[in-house]
Amino acid sequence: MENGGRVMSDEPKILIVEDDAQIADIVRDSLREQGMLVEVAADGIGMDAKMRALDFDLIVLDVMLPGEDGFSICRRLRGSGDIPILMLTSVSSDIDRVVGLEIGADDYVTKPFVLRELIARIKGLLRRSRLTSSRVESPRKRLFRFDGWRVDPIRRQVHDPSHARIAMTTHEFDLLLAFCQNAGRVLTREQLLAVTHAGLAGPIERSIDVHISRLRQKLEVDPRDPVLLKTVRLGGYIFTAVVEETDG
Structure with missing residues (x-):
């Protein structure tokens, strides 16, 4: 069915942004066999057109694209929303993986890839990002609150002390x-x-540090001198806020 010009569907909706038609077709057909609704775009312009017509649940984004590259597209998408992004690239260096994570990618797969593994990662991201509409809600909704912040585990939403929703x-x-x-x-x-599961982007412990750095950018007054999320030398990280769990 349609709503206000946008196509509505219950199936997971995936957008593949890939200029290699053979790869795009293989991934598209495999995901459709898994019961997903899949669209394909060859570049950023095509992606924008598809996104105006359909609200996607996840984007598979190639890095090397004609025109605007995947890194630029990822940065642009992340600036306006929190849709899960899985990046594809033929470049396998850790530096490129970290760059992808730093600009907001949720996962990173290098070519050539094992199709079964790619599908598993897509399903994993979808499971962790599904909203309340696809879940059975408990009678009481629990929220976490700290320093004016509100974290909703069911809707997977975060609001800052001014009540603005923060994309994550x-x-x-x-x-x-x-x-x-x-x-x-x-x-x-x-x-x-x-x-x-943040290590899925590769066997690099630094992936956690990248995500922590991005989280500090959103939570801390001064990310260079964090107060809420502190590094423990030779230990890991500690969240120093006083957190209350309350009814919604």
């Missing part, structure tokens, strides 16, 4: 939720990787 990637939200649930405790990088 899947991993940023998972990290914040883990810290709220463990306020005052030191969490190691290994524990955070296990909780958030």
Whole structure:
């Protein structure tokens, strides 16, 4: 059905932004076999047109595109929303992976990739980003509050002290939720990787540090001198805020 010119559907809606038609077709057909609604765009202009017509649940974004490249597109998308983004690239260096994470990508897969693994990562991101409409709500909705901030684990929303909603990637939200649930405790990088699956972008512990840095940019008054989210030398990280769990 349609609503206000936008196509509405219950299936997970995936947008593949990939200029290699063969790769795009293979991924599209495989995801459709999994019951997903899939659209393909060859560049940023095509992506924008598709997004005006449909509200997507996840974007698979190639880095090397004609015109605007994938890094620029990711930065632009992240500046206006929190849709999960999985980046594809033929460049396998850790530097490029970290750049992708720093600008807001949720996961990073290098070519050539194993199709089954790519689909598993897409499903994993979708599971962690689904909103209340796809879940059974408990009778009482619990919220976490600290220093005027509000974290809603069910709707996966974060509001700052001025009540403005703060866009966060899947991993940023998972990290914040883990810290709220463990306020005052030191969490190691290994524990955070296990909780958030943030290591999926590659076998690099630095992926957690990148997500922490982005989270500080959104939470701290001065990210260079963090007060809420502190580094514990040789330990990990600790969330120092006094967190209250309340009814919604």
